[in-house]
Amino acid sequence: MTVELLFSGFGGQGILFAGKFMAYKGLIDDKNVSWLPSYGPEMRGGTASCSVIISDGNVGSPIVSAPDILIAMNLPSLDKYEGSVKKGGKIFVDSTLVERKINRDDVEAYYIPATQLASENNMPTLANMIIVGKVLSVIGSFGGESVLKALSKVISAKHADMLEINKRAMEIGAAL
């Protein structure tokens, strides 16, 4: 099985970090993975995205052009990528920042007030991980030690004090 994810939002929302966490979790779960960031002018202009592929087989092209799962943390991202999601795919929207609903009826939508929840829980920079928690619980991949292991891979030893709060953010998302 292969799952293709596209993470998208503003620079600073932790889009690349969330993708990297997901890729590491895949690696620890013994899957083949790839992670490819946008590094072009759009990144310099404020929006960021990254492609993550998690597969039991070999990963061919690392470019996700038709995601199974889209994470859209701002409106421009939803506008740009909504149409590209595979039929039967899933779209996760930060509903604090994106006021509209999705326009498609052939995909599942999850509206998560992630930015609001992050600020209420005193973790203003972790809306990304609240959404990741929700994604993992929806695809039945939350829990187990690979979550913590992957976190310790993407959070450097210098910032080890951030481990716990990242975990808590994911739990908040998973519990929704």
Next chain:
Amino acid sequence: MAEKVLMKGNEAIAEAAIMAGCRHYFGYPITPQTEVAAYMAKRMPKIGGTFLQAESEIAAINMVYGVASAGLRSMTSSSSPGISLKGEGLSYMAGADLPCLVVNVQRGGPGLGGIQPSQSDYFQATRGGGHGDYHMIVLAPASVQEMAELTVKGFELADKYRMTSMILADGTMGQMMEPVSLDFDIAPPPEKPWATTGTGMKRKHNIINSLYLKPEELERGNFERYKKYAEIEKNEARAEEYLTEDAEIIIAAFGIAARVSKNAIDAARKEGIKVGMIRPITLWPFPKEVFKKTTSTAKRYISVELSMGQMIEDVQIATEFKAPVDLCNRVGGMIPDPDMVLEAIKKAAKEVK
């Protein structure tokens, strides 16, 4: 086996170079290869090596010339416009028979072009890059693992044949992260009795030079070099074959284009189309024999490239013009998606019916 870690292609190149004994890196920043320099800047001071951000690409390649003259493993990296600036130095290194590693993480051109991935420096790389008659060994990784492995291989081949090895990657290969296992058997570098390391009053001076004003001497040097090139063409050409055995249609693609093509081939096979791929790992020497061998079974070829059609010429030559070769390409930083390649395969399939 070492634990697999996630690394960017650019970082994998840098770490593999250090493992291969490179302690002298010279560069100048340019997207999308800057992580090579950034990684070296962090690591080299910790291991007693030299990281130097030169004042320009031209300075950087000439610093590599200096270190190579002293017989040590040295490298520089850049992206397309920066590699053009290094052209003079590359030619001088060839003329002086110096081994080194040069990395080109290509971006779209010509000119300053853009910063997105490209393969349009194929001609420049495989035909030498600078002035005069010469070649570089050109290696084309298609995964982060290969970015690391071919870096080690590049140093080994450079030393073995006293010439430049180039890693010809592209923006996606440089920027993407994949699991990589840095677990190599690395042989110590060979003796370099020609290096300018001081005579110790025990031998005559070694001279590193690319100026030969007597035409007879210069001609002799060129002939010698091309004898060496013939050996390399015989011994070092490498390619990966994917489902070529029964293939009526064969895709030729390297690097990111090969990754995309693999998806398309898998989809086409499901529809019963007999299609396979030859992925050159060495672009020079070009794996001619691998292509030639397929001409008895394959009826049509497709060259998938991020250029206006450069490798396609080598495919035509290698297949001795026995079958048509189509071009499937995007340029300027655009990448063909698997659907586009699949369309090209279907079109070719109608032709071979």
